[in-house]
Amino acid sequence: MKKGISRRSALGGMAVAVTAPAVFGNDSAWAQSGSTIRFGGSLGMSGRYAETGLNIRQGYETAIKFINEQKGGVEIGGKKYRVELAIVDDASDPARATSLIQRQVDGDVSFFLGSYGSNIVLPCAGITEAAGKLTVQVGASADQIFQQGYRNIFGFFPRASRAWVTSIEFFKSIAPKPKSVSIIATNDAFSKANAQAAAAGCKGIGLEVLDLLELPEQVSDASSALATIRARTPDILITTTVDQNSLVIVRQMIATDTNVPLLYQFLGPQLPMYRESLGAKATGVIMQLPWEARIDFKDPIFGSTKAYIDYYNKNNTRALSYHTVGASSCITTYVEAMRTAGSLDPAKVRNALAATNITTAFGPVKFSPEGDGDAIVMGAKIGQVQSGQVQVVYPKDVKTADLIYPTPVWAKKG
Amino acid sequence: MNGTLLFQTLVDGLILGGIFSLSAVGFSLIFGVLGVVNLAHGVFILAGAYIGLWLKGALGLDPLAAIPVVFLVLAVIGGALQRTLVSAAVQRGSLMTSLLITFGASLILRDLLILAFGPDIQSLSSTWLLRTYHVGGVVIDGARATGLLASLVLLAMLAIALHAMKVGRAIRATAQQSFAAGLCGVDSNRIYTLTFGVSAGFAGASGIIIGMINPFSPFDDAYWTLNAFVTVVLGGVGSPVGALLGGLMLGEISTLSSQYIGPRFPNVFIFCALLLMLIVRPNGLLGNAYKASV
Incomplete structure (x- = not known):
């Protein structure tokens, strides 16, 4: 009676099993x-x-x-x-x-x-x-x-340097006219490029850029940057940080009673988790709205x-x-x-x-000739958290609510 | 130099340091007693935060009230991990084995967290945590101050347990000379499991506090493991006081360098301090809490 599978045939079988997907499967899979x-x-x-x-x-x-x-x-x-x-x-x-x-x-x-x-x-x-x-x-x-x-x-x-076109127009539309701005970024390409673009745009419309503060890529503490903001309070504070860092910064702003007339967070407030975490304190925070x-x-x-x-x-x-x-x-x-x-x-x-x-x-x-989104056609709208919901406050033709400005101090937000 | 700003910076550093201390004490204890560099420490911290999140969502338990439950759950997980995997590294006495085992465990545990809770950013905040206190000209962040207080209470409890309780003396005896401790009737395997469990419990408790202060995601583990490592190198291995000093030092270096040099530089100064300490005093400020007394 013939014995079971020999060692040679077992090894051969394993070799076929291992190489078959590479030889046949991949080609057919990717074709x-x-x-x-x-x-x-x-x-x-x-x-x-x-x-x-x-x-x-x-x-x-x-x-x-x-x-x-x-x-x-x-x-x-x-x-x-x-x-x-x-x-x-x-x-x-x-x-x-x-x-x-x-x-x-x-x-x-x-x-x-x-x-x-x-x-x-x-x-x-x-x-x-x-x-x-x-x-x-x-x-x-x-x-x-x-x-x-x-x-x-x-x-x-739109590419980062053009992502601020709508925002800068929005700043121009605010009454009473803001005079100064400070920017908080983190030490990464995305945040820095946006901060530079925001600073250039703000300077272009006559806003004084008081500070451009750069934090490490992962923020666990922003106390020193916020002490600077408290010492020289701008009319608008812009953060060009990613969601998690934005939430660290805003929570520390609340907890250290760092008030500004307008807080603009490029990313973060779009997330429901951000608004749930802050509750009524989120009222008044401004963001870019790529979609509404x-x-x-x-x-x-x-x-x-x-x-x-x-x-x-x-x-x-x-x-x-x-x-x-x-x-x-x-x-x-x-x-x-x-x-x-x-x-x-x-x-x-x-x-x-x-x-x-x-x-x-x-x-x-x-698309622009270089391939990024057309800054005017695909530019973001501007949103503001009001009563826990995101409202469009700019451009005027699509707005769903009037802008709250200046926003109440943290202590008065409930 | 503005005196109020300096005082504010020192207070901010103190509060930040308290949180670093608590997050590092478990790491320090395992390193001191078992000689294991626990690369799963950051995941233990995050697991604590996620269990707190689950307790808050399912039972409406306030994060601070959830600390004992989280401590127990993590202690069981940590003890089981030590019994099943880490004990092999301890028996071999190889640093590399312990690194590989705990690194592997951290990857598995992180993926389990993602499976259970998803990769999204979460937060343990309660509205009451967002209170502010003004003392003189200094602004105190309510959430962080609460974190500092909780850290001090937990660290004090650990220090008392290590010095006044029988089990604490057994832990210290095992760390100093496990063979002699065994001759005196101490079951060193049991002590290793207990130490790992208690350390994981402290990591979980610190996860609650960290989750109350900062948002978190499953991918933050490396950050907290690294912070614990730096804290232990600065403060010394094996004791709550060493972790406290290391954490406070880390917090002060971070806030002072951010305030007076530039907010992008704290990591540069933290790692410069680490290098300096390794050159000048390789065992940290307090040295090895156990080996020194051998």
């Missing part, structure tokens, strides 16, 4: 199959950017699900295609992201969606650009991404912003964020460009993307 459009890319679904990364992933998944299940796919050049998402976790690590993107580029993915964070998107853009592949992203706005001469990367946000749920736009895939929100809420439990809507609209924009081009040829789709002028659930989409 652009005949009736499927595959969107590749990496995303920080773990690591320090995981919160926003998951918001973006929800947006991508929502659009893919809607197109396949509700629309039965998309028609490009007379042929029907299903869409597929091939996003991998870069753990919020640029080195990991670049190797993953290189693998997808080698595997022939042509259409990439962005990760989150300029420090990740910038090196990945270099790889996709060199390979002639396209990227549409809603997670990075550093100037450097759009100053390399790249032709194939498009972003939903109450402003309804037509969307070529979902129908409208309202229809998008309804569909999203019916299919997801995670709270909707502007990154989520933006991520869905990245896919809408891609699909519209493919329809306009009537082709999946990356060069033709690229030209259609460059000429994009549509509205989506996120809002109007139009």
Whole structure:
């Protein structure tokens, strides 16, 4: 009677099992199959950017699900295609992201969606650009991404130095006119670039910049910066910090009774957690609003912003964020460009993307010649927390409430 | 130099230092007694904050009232970790093994936190924590002052336990000479488990206080482990007083350098102080609390 499996055949079997996915699986997995459009890319679904990364992933998944299940796919050049998402976790690590993107580029993915964070998107853009592949992203706005001469990367946000156009116009509109401003940033590229842009814009309209204070990248204590603010109180205090740092700063402002007539936090107040954590103390805080749920736009895939929100809420439990809507609209924009081009040829789709002028659930989409969001068309609105809700206070034509200025001191906010 | 500003900076440093002290005492104790550099320390701190968050959400328990529960839960987790994994490192007596084991444990525990609570930023704040106190010309942050007071109470309790209680004497005896302690009837394995558990409990308690003051996410663990390491190097290994001194020193260096040199520089000065201490007094301000008395 024949014995069981021999050692040689067992080793051979293991070798086949290990190498088969590499030989067959990867090729077929990465190939652009005949009736499927595959969107590749990496995303920080773990690591320090995981919160926003998951918001973006929800947006991508929502659009893919809607197109396949509700629309039965998309028609490009007379042929029907299903869409597929091939996003991998870069753990919020640029080195990991670049190797993953290189693998997808080698595997022939042509259409990439962005990760989150300029420090990740910038090196990945270099790889996709060199390979002639396209990227549409809603997670990075550093100037450097759009100053390399790249032709194939498009972003939903105006580059950092132009992200302050609306805000500066808003400052000009405030009555009584503010005279001075101080800025708190952290020691990272995103925060510093925004702080520089804010300072330049404020100087441009005659506001005196009293202080530009820079904290370490992870803020656990801002007491010294706040002591400076108390000693020389500006009319407007701007923080260009990320969500977690913004919350550290504002909580310490409250606890040290550091009052300013207007607190403008670039990121942070958009999060429900921020407002819940501060309760009534959040009243009066100003923020940029890249997206506002109450402003309804037509969307070529979902129908409208309202229809998008309804569909999203019916299919997801995670709270909707502007990154989520933006991520869905990245896919809408891609699909519209493919329809306009009537082709999946990356060069033709690229030209259609460059000429994009549509509205989506996120809002109007139009790119600058360098690929970032048009500063006027895609510029953020200005929001203010009032009674626990975010109200649009600028521009005037879309505002949902009047600006509270100067805001009450912390002790009077309940 | 403005006197009020200097006094304000010193008070801010003191308050910040108190929090650093409490967050480091568990790390110090494990290092002193077991000779293990616990790289999972930061995750223990965050686990404390997350358990406090869960207790607040599910039972409406105020974060400060949740400290005993969190202490117990983390003590059990820490004790189990020591029994199952870290004891192997202690038996081998290899620093590298303990580093690898605790690093691996930190990755697993962090992922468990993400699975249980998600990666989002969370906060343990209560509105009452946002009160402000004015003493003379100095503004005192209510949340941080509460944190400092809680830290001092917990550190004092630990110091009393180590010096006045039988189990504390057994911990110190094991740290000084485990073989001799064994001859006197001390079960050193049990003491190692107990020490690891108590240390994890203190880390969890400090997590509550940190969560009351600052927002947190599962990815902050490295920051708190590093702070604990610096605090222990500055203050000395193994004693609550060493951790207290190290933490206060760290807090004062941080706020004074931020105020008078520039707010972007505290890390530079903290690590300069660390280097200086390693060169001049490698065992920290108080030295090794146990080895010195051998």
